[in-house]
Amino acid sequence: MKFVIFAGTPGSGKTSVVKYVIQELRADFKLFFAKFDCLKTEDDKFIAERYEIPTIKKLAGELCPDHYTALKIPKIIEENQDKDVVILETAGLCLRCSPYIKEGLGINVLDITSGNPSRYGPILTDADVVAISKGDLISQAEREIFRANVLMVNKKATLVEVNGLTGEGATDIVEAIQSSLEIKTKKLTLKHSMPSALCGYCYGNRIIDEKEEQQRALVGKKLKNLVPGLNCGKCGFKSCNEFIRAVLDGKAKKEQCPFIKNK
Amino acid sequence: MKTEIEKITILPGVNKFGEKEKFEKIEIKKGEIIAIVGSTGAGKSQLLYDIEKLTQGDSKSKRKILVNDKKPDKKIRFDPKKKLIASLSQSMNFLTDISVKDFLSLHLKARGKKFDSKLIKEVIDEANEITGEPILPEMNILNLSGGQSRALMISDVANVSISPVILIDEIENAGINKEKAMQILVEEGKIVLIVTHDPVLAFNTDKRVVIKNGGIIKILKTDLKEKDIGHYFNWIGNYNLEIREKIRNGEKVEKVKLFCEPIK
Numbered sequence: 188m189k190f191v192i193f194a195g196t197p198g199s200g201k202t203s204v205v206k207y208v209i210q211e212l213r214a215d216f217k218l219f220f221a222k223f224d225c226l227k228t229e230d231d232k233f234i235a236e237r238y239e240i241p242t243i244k245k246l247a248g249e250l251c252p253d254h255y256t257a258l259k260i261p262k263i264i265e266e267n268q269d270k271d272v273v274i275l276e277t278a279g280l281c282l283r284c285s286p287y288i289k290e291g292l293g294i295n296v297l298d299i300t301s302g303n304p305s306r307y308g309p310i311l312t313d314a315d316v317v318a319i320s321k322g323d324l325i326s327q328a329e330r331e332i333f334r335a336n337v338l339m340v341n342k343k344a345t346l347v348e349v350n351g352l353t354g355e356g357a358t359d360i361v362e363a364i365q366s367s368l369e370i371k372t373k374k375l376t377l378k379h380s381m382p383s384a385l386c387g388y389c390y391g392n393r394i395i396d397e398k399e400e401q402q403r404a405l406v407g408k409k410l411k412n413l414v415p416g417l418n419c420g421k422c423g424f425k426s427c428n429e430f431i432r433a434v435l436d437g438k439a440k441k442e443q444c445p446f447i448k449n450k
Numbered sequence: 451m452k453t454e455i456e457k458i459t460i461l462p463g464v465n466k467f468g469e470k471e472k473f474e475k476i477e478i479k480k481g482e483i484i485a486i487v488g489s490t491g492a493g494k495s496q497l498l499y500d501i502e503k504l505t506q507g508d509s510k511s512k513r514k515i516l517v518n519d520k521k522p523d524k525k526i527r528f529d530p531k532k533k534l535i536a537s538l539s540q541s542m543n544f545l546t547d548i549s550v551k552d553f554l555s556l557h558l559k560a561r562g563k564k565f566d567s568k569l570i571k572e573v574i575d576e577a578n579e580i581t582g583e584p585i586l587p588e589m590n591i592l593n594l595s596g597g598q599s600r601a602l603m604i605s606d607v608a609n610v611s612i613s614p615v616i617l618i619d620e621i622e623n624a625g626i627n628k629e630k631a632m633q634i635l636v637e638e639g640k641i642v643l644i645v646t647h648d649p650v651l652a653f654n655t656d657k658r659v660v661i662k663n664g665g666i667i668k669i670l671k672t673d674l675k676e677k678d679i680g681h682y683f684n685w686i687g688n689y690n691l692e693i694r695e696k697i698r699n700g701e702k703v704e705k706v707k708l709f710c711e712p713i714k
Contacts, residue, residue, distance in 0.1 A: 300545060326542045326603045328557045328610070335560035355499075358509075 190264060190291035190370050193276040194310050199298040200320035202230050203351025204360065205276050209238050211361045216271035221245065221263050223256050223277035223286075230276070249429050252277070253284035253381055258418055258426065260288065261375060272364060285309035287378040292367040294360065296320055296349070297337070299330065304337045309379035312341050316363050318349045318356065391432035407431055415446045455534060455614040456480050456518050458501065458641060463513035465665025466493070471513075476659065476669060480614070483632060483642040485652045485672075488661035494645045497661065498617045501643065502535050511664065536613035540620055542599040544591045550574065550602065551587035557610055569609060577605035580631045582691040583698070597625020597691075604631045608638045618644040621651075627691065629654055629684045650687060653680025 195201045205220075212218060220242040222231045231244040243263070247255035256277050267273050277286050285308070287293030295314035297304065299321050304311055311317065317337055322330045334346055345363055349356030387403035394400075414427040422443045424430040433439035442448045458478045462471035478484055486494045493511070500513045504522045507514050515522070517534075546553065554570045570587070578584050581601035585594065594602065600623070607616055616635055621644070623631075628650045635642050646652050653676045660668040689707060696703050 323539060324541055324543060325539070325545055326599065327537060327539045328553070328603060328606050329544055329546060330539070331611075332546075332556050332560040353495075 188264070188268065188270055188370050189272045189364060189367055190288070191272065191274050191294060191364055191367070192287055192291060193274065193294050193296060194280060194286055194314075195278070195296035196280065196298065196301065197278050199296045199301070200349070200351035201276055201278065201296040204296055204318055204320065204349050204357065205274060206234070206237075207351075207354035207357035208360050208364070209234065209240065209274065210354075211357055212272060212364070213238055213240060217269065219243075219263075219267045219270045219273045221259075221273070221275045223247065223252070223259075223275065225252055225278070228278075248425070249432075250426055251284075251381075251428075252280055253286050254428075255426075256286040257377060257381070260286075261373075264370065264375070280310060282306075282308045282310060284381045285313050285377075285379050287313050287315075289376045289378055290368070290370050290372060292316065292364060293378065294318055294363075295344075299333050300324060304333070305340055307340070311337070313378040314341060314344055315367075316347060316360065317341060317344045318347045318360060320349050320351055322348045323350055389428075390435055392435075403435055407435060410434060410441065413441070413447050413450070414444055421445050454518075455641065458615065459516040459519065460497075460501070460666075461514040461516065462666070463500075463507070463509075463511040465511075466663045469665065471665045471667075473666060473669060476657075476666070478641055478643070478657075480639050480641060481636050482657075483636060483644065483655040485655040485658040486643060486645045486661065487647060487652065487658050492661045493664035494661050495619065496664065497659070497666070498537075498619060498643065498645065501615070502537065502617060504534075534613055535615040535617060536607055536611045538603065538607055538616060538618045538621060542596070542603050544594070544599065547590065547592055549587065550585060550589050550591055550594070553591050554606065554610070557606065561610060561612070563610075573602070573605045573609045576609065576634055577601040580604060580626050580634065582625070582627075582695045595625065600626050601631070605634060608634050608640065614639070615641045615643070618642065618646070620645050623648060623651070625691065625694075627684070627688055629681070650680050650684045653677055654684075 193201050193205055209218060209220065218240045220231070220234050220240055222228050222242065223245045225247050228244060231242040234240065235242040245259055263273065263275070293314045294316040295311050296318045297311060297320065299319050319333065319337070337344065337346060347356045347359040387400035387407065390403050390407035392400055392403045410431045414430065416427050418426040422430045424433060430439060430444060434441050456479065460476040462473055464470055486497055488494050496511050500509050500511055501515055503509065504515045504517065505513060506521065551570055554573055555565050558566060574585055574587055581597045583595060583598055585598050585602060632642065632651065632654050644651055652658060653672055655672050658670040658672060659666055660670065693703055
């Protein structure tokens with residue numbers, strides 16, 4: 188199975204490009220499409236209806252979107268062993284992280300009108316393929332300057348110019364997918380590290396106050412040592428971090444976690 | 451680094467119905483201009499795509515493209531740094547807040563070339579031959595008019611870009627001297643392929659490739675009579691530019707010129 192992650196800021200044209208890629212691939216390959224977003228999306232239904240392939244929707248909600256994506260990847264892979272290509276599209280991103288995994292293909296859809304590429308972090312610098320969108324909006328000279336700037340921050344990337352309206356460039360992406368490696372190992376690794384809950388704000392503090400922040404971070408870290416970190420959901424929350432936040436907010440009791448209770 | 455292209459050859463593929471195209475081969479030599487014509491959706495852009503990707507029967511049309519009578523090296527096909535073919539985009543907008551001079555030097559840098567004030571001057575000078583309103587090196591590119599932007603980008607493709615083949619897809623052409631623009635591109639020894647139905651551009655070519663239902667159905671040689679008609683339309687266009695300049699400068703226009711003076 189080949190595992191492909193499309194990532195990019197909202198409005199960069201990811202879904203349009205993904206549609207054309209699915210269109211090209213679906214005759215010859217068994218596909219699965221997973222759409223990750225923060226709050227709301229209907230793209231999963233749309234793709235399922237138009238291209239008649241199985242899809243799934245995942246919303247990060249309260250959670251850090253890249254953490255959430257990383258947590259869900261193993262299950263998606265496990266459940267789709269019979270597929271040839273699994274495509275994951277994520278719009279839920281903070282630019283500090285990237286959801287790419289070493290074993291799969293990472294594609295960053297980058298809007299050419301979004302300014303100097305050096306402002307982006309691992310979402311661009313760790314991508315295997317950079318699909319530059321909306322190039323038809325500007326002159327060819329500025330397009331070339333943009334390409335050179337992308338190569339300055341990511342020398343290894345394959346650059347493809349895509350057009351979400353006409354489907355131009357989709358065949359180049361399909362080629363990159365076809366020549367990417369199959370996932371063989373069960374052990375998957377992120378291409379880039381993520382910051383974990385480090386400060387009181389990560390634990391859900393909203394009052395802007397140093398003492399409050401420190402207090403919350405302290406209690407939060409203690410709880411973090413107690414929870415199993417399995418994100419099993421038995422406490423009623425999506426993840427251990429979300430559970431800790433609820434405990435700190437007084438919305439949940441720590442005994443709700445079966446692992447803490449049994450200690 | 452520079453790969454000389456003397457000639458491009460298009461070998462027949464199939465149309466939308468899978469029927470073989472009825473020509474033996476189309477040869478396009480250095481310095482030639484070819485128009486690609488046909489109705490919307492006929493498959494004009496597919497031909498540009500085939501040439502841009504130097505396809506070897508692996509695209510929808512199944513056409514094969516030869517360079518200098520040979521199958522092109524795989525390295526040339528897939529190495530983005532060795533771009534043999536430059537496309538002149540339909541849109542000529544700019545985003546960067548920068549002067550014309552600095553923009554051109556950025557572009558030179560992006561192309562891996564050193565700063566060259568002589569070349570930058572040449573690009574601006576030639577652009578000024580294409581447009582009526584003069585471009586100055588210190589002007590901000592965001593403030594250029596449509597005609598100025600187009601003129602600057604045509605001159606940029608001719609002078610800065612090392613790509614020997616230029617593809618032009620339905621260029622917006624208001625505010626420029628079209629014949630002059632084509633002349634500048636061809637003088638630099640480029641092969642120019644242009645999708646257009648503008649009489650000046652279409653008749654200012656060596657051949658017109660006609661496309662229908664995804665296939666090339668005809669190759670017309672542009673004859674002298676057609677070239678004359680093209681000149682005439684260009685004259686009208688330039689006269690239009692001249693009057694525009696007068697209006698822009700706050701002048702009165704007293705009478706109209708009725709007869710064109712063909713440039714030969």
